[in-house]
Amino acid sequence: MKKSLNTIAIAIALFLTLSYTFAQSPKGKYGTFALTHATVYTVTKGIINNGTVIIRNGKIEAVGTNIAIPSGAEVIDCKGQFIYPGMIDSGTRLGLVEVSSDPRTTDFNEVGDVVPQMKALTAVNPNSALIPVTRVSGVTTVISNPEGSMFPGTAALINLHGYTPDQMFAGFEGVVLNFPNTGRRGFWDRRTDDEIKKATDKAMEKLNDVWDKATQYHKLDSATNGKGVGYYPELQALLPVLRGKQTLLIEANASKDITAALKWIKEKKIKKVVLTGVLEGWRVADEIAKAGIPVIAGPVQAVPSREYDRYDRAYANPGLLRKAGVKVALQTGQAENVRNLPYHAAYAAAYGMGQEEALKAVTIVPAEIFGVADKLGSIEVGKSATLFICDGDPFETKTNIKHVFIDGWQIPMVSRQTQLYDEFLQRDPGVNKAKQ
């Protein structure tokens, strides 16, 4: 009897284990957590050895040593492990594309040259298979960018957890401007130098024309207290930028485009502005520093823009910009492989930026640039519990991310890629279908 009871107990235990293992869509978990015995990289307040972090009501309630563990808290022993704030990728198209070669699954490129009213947040797909793949790597928060035309839309900062865009929204939106570009767009861009120059001049004319109209619109709107101006959604979307209330994200990569953008910003007296891409920022780093404009640099793992440039220019660019005194955040420009953000940061670190600055460039610096440093970017009391736990330096390739929290939700460490691993590492049946 006793033996059969044991058998039943074992069977039940086995069943529970199996059903846990095969859970197809595990959910996030909200609650009170105590992360103990960890080395805490706060980013803003140094490193705490043998530290504790308490998570409650979605926020970091306490950080430090000798912290009392609240009753009922789930304790996660992080002995030998590290806690970092969630990494922020400051430029992606995550959520706006599923399979990039298939236009039916791409939502980042609306028709029209001037469509700043198109909001990335509207089209972010919370159920994209790319999102779990990304967040289990410790990247918790990204800018999702519309792209394609001159004013392709309004970008949004999103946390990689939630079932609606509003649940994912992380508190920042910015209008994207692709500054008239003198460069080529890829190997397939076979335009002559003359054609490129003509296209750039025409684009510049158009940009100034749009800005003049927006300025007129602003004057009329102010004079009429927002009444009687008519329906101009694209101009309406530019108003907050014109009035210095919203950030303009200006993409410029070639050095002379960056210089032209700096001149344009000064001319138009634009208050809140960030330069993005800036692949050749190192060529004009001092100019950017003098203008006091922050940049979102990257991708770092990229080839130089010119055949005659040093092979490591893209690796070295963030460090060179930082040394010149520019505030630098990093981006991958990716969707499916935003998970590689820590390696872009590692390359920036190794080629001159240093580990500390590189870590800031994917945490507190973007949080500051996007005006959300009260919630994200560091491990501090009162901030959102958006962080991860890992077993080594998060920029090292072999390091494993053990736990991820986003807004206090414990994220299941599962993605389709891990599920495929579990299913196929030892495929059953193997070569022979019939069981031997």
Next chain:
Amino acid sequence: MKLKIFFLLLCCTWFGAQAQSLTGNVLIKNGTVLTVTKGTLENTDVLVKDGKITQIGKNLVAPAGYNVIDASGMHVMPGIIDAHSHIALSVVNEATQPNTGQVFVGDALDPLDVSIYRALAGGCTTSHAMHGSANAIGGQCETIKHRYGTVDADALRMDGAPRTIKFALGENPTRVHGSGNGIVPRTRMGVEHVIRQSFAEGKEYMEKWDAYKAASKTKGFRGAPPAYDYRLETMADILRGNIIIHCHSYRADEIYMLLNVCRDFGVKKLVFQHVNEGFKVAPELAQFGAMASVFADWWAYKFEVYYSTAYNAAILHKNGVVTSINSDSEELIRHLYHEAAKTQKYGGLTDDEALAMITINAAKQLGIENRVGSIEVGKEADIAIFKGHPLSSYTIPMLTLVDGVVRFDREKDADDQRIYVDPKGTTDNATFHKYFHNHENCLEGAEQTMVKLFGFN
């Protein structure tokens, strides 16, 4: 006139001298030597004579005239081998027929491509310059050594490396030919048909020639030889086992299809490229003895790679498939050591297993494992020297040697490393790839078709 001849002779002598200095004598002192096949040796020297490794040991002495490199505190590993690349090629696709086995990318080598230098700057010494994936059976490929600095295309060839040919399954050949040109293959069924038909024609051709050759030995034979056809000759050489197939593939079903086709025709030398869903048929690949050359983590850039996993390499390896990590990109080829390290995150491979993915395993897939791919006495001195362990993401490649000749030295790296500057070329316009990570390098040369189909430009 005399002066002209003098200069001509001078030029010849100079180029001749260049050609002669393709191998070097060097002693690499006191490094941490990652042999890949025979473990890690601390504080060890590697002696190289005439481009070959002659001795590995401690306190070796350099004979007079040897170049001595102090590798104290550095890691010394075999030169990285990329089993899938398109650098150093001036064309990639002959996208005109579903079978273009008669063409050879070795006829279009470009020794001036600065990508070769950039690959060296990432420790990569050998690459498999491949035809593209526009056709079910593409052109023959060339295994090259990164002897950057030469202007002689022939000097890039790795003489004696086995012949290889590119095959391609799935979306690319069906889009280019079926959707683009309205001919078979439009589907994966059609791709199988093209390959079976090509093999069948090759078999018939081979048998005709074999019969003719046998008959021609008989006394008084007076028949004419069969008509020569290089495309069919190439098919026959595949069937004879003289050419290794390197097949662009993604989905498990199409990989399985080619295993069956090759089995039916007795073809054994088979390497799958990309092979994103290889992990789903890993037991079948292992049973066949087919090998796999994969991306570390690329996925979702097209539908046939949507159900991929970065654990692919680890699953394949743990199921007994010889697996390598490749680049297919002039960007990734610069940090394959980092791509290999991803097998440690995704599947927990050991250092030696991870390093094998970019050295000895890639060498096996190209049939050059007896010459390169590890640091062993008798092997060619293709060597990469790193500051920091090459699998660390903070590592920096410092020196790269091909056949004992230093081809990259970070300390001496200049801003402009081009060999030849085209005076009419554009210098002011830069190229930016932000959202285009060159996933379609395999389709370079087939853009006209793609533009026609999808309107992208």
